[in-house]
Amino acid sequence: MKVKVNKEKCIGCGSCVAIAPEIFELNEEGKSVVKKQPSKEEESKVKEAIELCPTKAIEIEE
Numbered sequence: 475m476k477v478k479v480n481k482e483k484c485i486g487c488g489s490c491v492a493i494a495p496e497i498f499e500l501n502e503e504g505k506s507v508v509k510k511q512p513s514k515e516e517e518s519k520v521k522e523a524i525e526l527c528p529t530k531a532i533e534i535e536e
């Protein structure tokens with residue numbers, strides 16, 4: 475799984491960071507960025523973050 479955040483859609487709510495702080499962090503603009511691609515074990519957390527993102531800003535690339 476390769477994940478990315480659509481900066482146009484992200485509103486910086488921080489939900490994904492709360493769910494998966496290993497993967498997501500808020501940048502200086504208050505937008506979520508991917509700091510590390512998830513390992514196999516981390517994929518379920520990322521899926522949860524995707525489901526709970528209010529603007530559907532988190533996308534799977536492949």
Ligand code: SF4
Pocket residue numbers: 479483484485486487488489490491505506526527528529530531532
């Ligand atoms: Fe942005 Fe969605 Fe993460 Fe909220 S949950 S910070 S809107 S990517």
